[in-house]
Amino acid sequence: MPTPFIALDKLDKRYSDHHAVKSIDLDIEAGEFIAIMGPSGCGKSTTLRLIAGLDAPTGGDIRIGGDSMRGVPAFQRNTPMVWQSLALFPFLSVVENVAFPLRMQKVGAARRRARALEWLDRLGLAGMAERNIAQLSGGQRQRVAIARALVTEPSVLLLDEPLSALDAHLRVRMQTELSRLHRELGITFVYVTHAQSEAFALADRIVIMSEGRIQQVGRPQDVYRAPANAFVAEFMGMNNLVRGEVRGGSGGLLEIGSALGTFQVPAETPLPAGARGDFVIAADRITLARGADGPGISGTVLGLEFVGSTQTVFIETEGGAEFRVQKQQHEIEALDLVPGRRVTLSWDPRHAWLLPQAA
Numbered sequence: 485m486p487t488p489f490i491a492l493d494k495l496d497k498r499y500s501d502h503h504a505v506k507s508i509d510l511d512i513e514a515g516e517f518i519a520i521m522g523p524s525g526c527g528k529s530t531t532l533r534l535i536a537g538l539d540a541p542t543g544g545d546i547r548i549g550g551d552s553m554r555g556v557p558a559f560q561r562n563t564p565m566v567w568q569s570l571a572l573f574p575f576l577s578v579v580e581n582v583a584f585p586l587r588m589q590k591v592g593a594a595r596r597r598a599r600a601l602e603w604l605d606r607l608g609l610a611g612m613a614e615r616n617i618a619q620l621s622g623g624q625r626q627r628v629a630i631a632r633a634l635v636t637e638p639s640v641l642l643l644d645e646p647l648s649a650l651d652a653h654l655r656v657r658m659q660t661e662l663s664r665l666h667r668e669l670g671i672t673f674v675y676v677t678h679a680q681s682e683a684f685a686l687a688d689r690i691v692i693m694s695e696g697r698i699q700q701v702g703r704p705q706d707v708y709r710a711p712a713n714a715f716v717a718e719f720m721g722m723n724n725l726v727r728g729e730v731r732g733g734s735g736g737l738l739e740i741g742s743a744l745g746t747f748q749v750p751a752e753t754p755l756p757a758g759a760r761g762d763f764v765i766a767a768d769r770i771t772l773a774r775g776a777d778g779p780g781i782s783g784t785v786l787g788l789e790f791v792g793s794t795q796t797v798f799i800e801t802e803g804g805a806e807f808r809v810q811k812q813q814h815e816i817e818a819l820d821l822v823p824g825r826r827v828t829l830s831w832d833p834r835h836a837w838l839l840p841q842a843a
């Protein structure tokens with residue numbers, strides 16, 4: 485990787501009663517779109533606030549463009565942030581809101597108005613400049629907040645759950661808008677989100693955090709298909725985790741014994757018999773057959789849940805394990821998958837992913 489544009493180096497943050505960020509390292513390239521994900525309280529927003537300079541680290545450093553940010557106040561970093569709550573000023577007009585950061589930089593009135601109008605135009609808000617914030621829709625306010633963040637022409641934009649207050653339709657439109665802006669501006673976006681769909685749609689790489697530590701960094705499809713550990717596998721939601729032990733193996737495949745039976749999984753390196761052999765199989769890689777007497781694991785359909793154009797089928801195996809399987813509507817109908825139906829699960833061993841051994 486070339487010299488990172490943003491480098492988090494053993495970055496650490498302790499509050500009086502909580503260790504929120506635990507010595508994390510992360511390199512972000514110039515122009516990258518990075519999404520930080522993880523359960524509530526894992527330290528995502530704290531990490532973003534540390535980059536912005538809104539909070540001071542208790543250890544480690546942040547470098548932006550090669551320069552240490554130690555002691556550099558937020559207003560000198562030019563790392564604006566967009567929040568879910570937007571934090572727009574209700575007593576200022578739309579154009580005054582957008583021009584506000586330039587006022588802080590002592591840019592002259594005519595010039596800051598001209599630049600604010602330019603950004604409003606760029607975000608599809610031409611003609612709304614003199615309105616009050618209260619006269620705008622949720623999506624329009626979101627655009628004002630983004631225009632205000634970009635008016636100083638930063639090389640980094642920080643976004644903390646910016647779309648979570650919007651309805652589903654608007655969220656998707658704003659995703660497209662953010663994606664377009666990122667492409668056009670070529671600047672670095674660091675985006676905190678709960679929503680896997682947003683991270684997958686937008687990010688070049690995603691960072692998964694848990695309890696103040698980074699668990700995995702990678703392209704969305706790689707984190708999904710090849711989780712680094714059980715936490716990531718379970719966090720990604722559409723994986724099934726099977727805990728097992730290596731029994732033996734040959735030809736790049738390992739034999740794994742588990743409470744559900746014996747399975748083969750591909751292995752990059754051979755592991756000795758007796759080693760941990762936990763593996764995942766993604767929900768969309770599982771084949772279902774009607775009846776419980778075919779080759780594979782037999783189970784019973786517990787229920788179904790819609791996820792867009794597909795459905796997730798929840799299955800309990802005879803051994804008491806729960807599996808989730810993703811199927812298209814027509815497959816659900818062909819198999820008549822209703823609660824209580826007996827089914828057999830199977831998959832191609834090449835699609836199983838052996839979790840790397842903890843060091």
Ligand SMILES: Nc1ncnc2c1ncn2[C@@H]1O[C@H](COP(=O)(O)OP(=O)(O)OP(=O)(O)O)[C@@H](O)[C@H]1O
Binds near residue numbers: 501522530
């Ligand atoms: N000012 C503070 N003082 C004390 N503890 C704090 C402070 N700010 C955050 N924390 C704690 O640090 C931890 C991480 O908080 P953070 O806001 O980074 O989480 P998050 O991953 O962004 O969560 P969420 O998704 O809920 O916003 C939490 O346990 C939180 O309670």
